[in-house]
Amino acid sequence: MTPSWSNLATELLQRFGDETRYAIPILQAIQTEQGYIPIPLLEAIASKAHHLQANQLYGVATFYSQFTFTPKGVHTIKVCMGTACFVKGAEHIVDAFKSALSIEVGETTVDGSFTLQTVACLGCCSLAPAVMIDGHVFGQVTPERVKELLKTKGFGL
Numbered sequence: 624m625t626p627s628w629s630n631l632a633t634e635l636l637q638r639f640g641d642e643t644r645y646a647i648p649i650l651q652a653i654q655t656e657q658g659y660i661p662i663p664l665l666e667a668i669a670s671k672a673h674h675l676q677a678n679q680l681y682g683v684a685t686f687y688s689q690f691t692f693t694p695k696g697v698h699t700i701k702v703c704m705g706t707a708c709f710v711k712g713a714e715h716i717v718d719a720f721k722s723a724l725s726i727e728v729g730e731t732t733v734d735g736s737f738t739l740q741t742v743a744c745l746g747c748c749s750l751a752p753a754v755m756i757d758g759h760v761f762g763q764v765t766p767e768r769v770k771e772l773l774k775t776k777g778f779g780l
């Protein structure tokens with residue numbers, strides 16, 4: 624059920640206050656509780672607030688990578704594009720995931736199952752090229768292994 628953005632906006636303003644310094648705490652609460660930043664909610668907050676404006680909230684949300692404007696899928700795939708992984712063909716791994724899931728990087732599959740992201744370094748460069756799915760790291764991934772990985776690891780493709 625879609626939450627009432629108006630009621631949620633009122634509740635957030637009561638919880639945090641209507642001051643520009645509360646923009647980040649409000650956005651963090653939205654990200655945690657909704658899983659993303661719904662634009663209609665920012666507009667509802669701005670329509671009720673005296674000091675917080677929609678373009679200001681939007682500007683802060685676009686500046687910090689912790690905030691996302693699209694709902695995340697049940698499973699999050701992070702393909703490492705750091706130097707060690709890049710030189711070992713990470714681009715081809717990204718392409719294989721894009722093709723297997725029919726989405727671009729940053730998108731979520733239509734059924735809401737998977738979100739595809741790229742990251743700078745997963746911190747396990749000796750396993751390059753590396754992929755993280757829901758916090759599990761997989762190393763020496765090949766394009767050929769991508770579909771098999773999604774099927775056999777129980778991620779439901």
Ligand code: FES
Pocket residue numbers: 703704705706707708709743744745746747748749751753
């Ligand atoms: S560069 Fe990919 S894990 Fe470090």
